[in-house]
Amino acid sequence: MARTTTRKCLVADCPNLFVCDAESSRRYCDLHFGGRGVPLAAKVQSPLSKDPETEADFLAKAAEFLATHRPLPPVPEKIRAVRIEDMGFDTPQEAVALFSDLHYGSRIDPRVTAGLAYYDPDIARLRLERWRDGLLRFTQMDQALIDVDILHLFALGDDVEGHGEMFGSQKLSMAESVGFQVLGFVDLTSSILLDFLSRYKKIKVYKVRGNHGRITAMARNDYPPDNLELLGWSNIADRVRRQTGGDWSEGPNGIRQLEGGLIDFYISPSFMTFVEILGHSFALRHGDRIKGIASTYTGLVDNKYRLNAIVGEVINYYCIAHHHEPQSIESEIGGESMVNGCFVGPSLLSVSMGRPAANIPSQEFFLMPPKHGKTPQHRIRLASKEEMRELIEWTGRSY
Numbered sequence: 088m089a090r091t092t093t094r095k096c097l098v099a100d101c102p103n104l105f106v107c108d109a110e111s112s113r114r115y116c117d118l119h120f121g122g123r124g125v126p127l128a129a130k131v132q133s134p135l136s137k138d139p140e141t142e143a144d145f146l147a148k149a150a151e152f153l154a155t156h157r158p159l160p161p162v163p164e165k166i167r168a169v170r171i172e173d174m175g176f177d178t179p180q181e182a183v184a185l186f187s188d189l190h191y192g193s194r195i196d197p198r199v200t201a202g203l204a205y206y207d208p209d210i211a212r213l214r215l216e217r218w219r220d221g222l223l224r225f226t227q228m229d230q231a232l233i234d235v236d237i238l239h240l241f242a243l244g245d246d247v248e249g250h251g252e253m254f255g256s257q258k259l260s261m262a263e264s265v266g267f268q269v270l271g272f273v274d275l276t277s278s279i280l281l282d283f284l285s286r287y288k289k290i291k292v293y294k295v296r297g298n299h300g301r302i303t304a305m306a307r308n309d310y311p312p313d314n315l316e317l318l319g320w321s322n323i324a325d326r327v328r329r330q331t332g333g334d335w336s337e338g339p340n341g342i343r344q345l346e347g348g349l350i351d352f353y354i355s356p357s358f359m360t361f362v363e364i365l366g367h368s369f370a371l372r373h374g375d376r377i378k379g380i381a382s383t384y385t386g387l388v389d390n391k392y393r394l395n396a397i398v399g400e401v402i403n404y405y406c407i408a409h410h411h412e413p414q415s416i417e418s419e420i421g422g423e424s425m426v427n428g429c430f431v432g433p434s435l436l437s438v439s440m441g442r443p444a445a446n447i448p449s450q451e452f453f454l455m456p457p458k459h460g461k462t463p464q465h466r467i468r469l470a471s472k473e474e475m476r477e478l479i480e481w482t483g484r485s486y
Contacts, residue, residue, distance in 0.1 A: 098122070122266040130225055140394040162395070170262035171232065178456060180233040181364060182287070182465075184222055186242035187408030188429035189215070189372070191275075192268030193259055195434055202478035203445065204433035210264050212275065214430045214469040216452055219279045221467035225452055226286045227376045229463065234455065239364055240280075243408035243427055244297020244315050246272050252304035260435075269319045276319075285329070288349045294320045295335065295360055298375040306375070312341075312356035323353040355458070365457045366438050367403045370394060374407030380424065387424045388416060403460060411437070412446050413466065423461070427451050434477060447475060 090109040096116035103116035115122050165175035188212060197205035229235050247268040251258040264272075283290055300316030321473045324333075324345045333348030333435035338458075342360065345352040353360070357373035370391075378385045391405045401422045411429040418424070448469040453461050 106183050175387045176233045180454045180456050185241050185427040187427045190248045190431050191272045192263050193248035196260040197478045202442045203438040204432050217469045225465045233474045238287045240292045242294040245299045249299040273319050273322045277323050292352045294354045295371050297373045311358045315360040367460045369404045370402045371406050374409030391424050
């Protein structure tokens with residue numbers, strides 16, 4: 088049986104005794120095991136002990152903290168105000184609406200998608216109505232506090248489904264021919280723009296072509312000015328011009344401009360266009376041939392960095408569409424990239440690929456204060472999650 092012994096800790100001024108094996112070389116108690124630690128007296132000493140020097144140091148540090156500490160300033164009176172007239176909302180702002188990927192004339196058959204996706208002109212018209220009403224409702228809410236008299240509409244493309252030759256089964260995904268797609272789109276959009284004048288004193292429309300409006304079968308043969316969407320928007324401009332006024336002209340880069348009326352149009356023959364609003368710069372394009380936000384070399388962020396270098400400045404906002412999923416990323420000082428949503432929602436392609444994806448159809452809408460740029464932001468939802476799932480069928484399930 089092992090023999091034990093009682094020893095005294097060798098740390099100076101430590102009165103502790105400890106028990107250990109008689110043959111052990113241990114010389115310190117548990118408090119100073121291995122000879123480490125501080126003397127017991129220092130370990131138990133209070134910072135408020137009666138030692139004159141220690142207490143004086145503590146009081147000096149406390150006095151220094153109190154002398155240098157500053158609380159946060161009080162909440163400004165205009166923020167605490169409860170009456171609108173006392174809140175100081177006296178800076179006019181301008182509204183920006185992104186509009187894209189309506190694909191009017193498209194038909195997505197739920198029998199082919201297992202009910203995961205469906206779309207047709209009736210749904211398109213319903214969602215156009217919801218977009219119109221949602222934009223006006225958000226405007227009504229914003230105008231209750233601030234002056235918002237101008238709406239900038241970024242028409243980013245894919246207004247119609249197309250001519251039926253873009254991919255092998257496109258003709259089977261069309262509810263009507265491309266000519267009637269354009270005519271229907273022109274009629275609906277013209278009336279919506281006039282409805283927007285119920286809340287805005289001025290509307291400015293900026294149009295870039297979408298790839299579904301091209302007249303060639305293959306993308307590699309696409310020539311941006313030869314696009315049915317540009318024809319459609321020129322028709323829209325002429326229709327509303329009868330009520331809103333304005334005169335046509337052409338800019339140095341071929342941008343067709345209808346100006347001088349209640350609704351101005353800037354229809355670009357190029358794949359992109361540049362706009363400045365209240366001192367903030369925008370680059371607009373549909374977004375085909377640009378991959379996702381973070382894709383290396385060919386993604387949206389990398390594309391924007393290279394575009395900055397070409398134009399010689401940081402573009403404040405780079406707005407695209409095409410991907411059908413709303414996204415944004417702010418990876419620069421004073422630079423943001425954003426992707427608009429769509430009217431369609433999921434499609435046969437999106438739900439049948441290796442990484443299936445679906446989202447609620449939506450469009451982006453925001454205000455532009457002069458100082459800070461895009462700040463108040465609204466996402467206009469065009470359907471509910473229940474609507475998006477109502478045709479999914481579970482065989483054998485009791486409903």
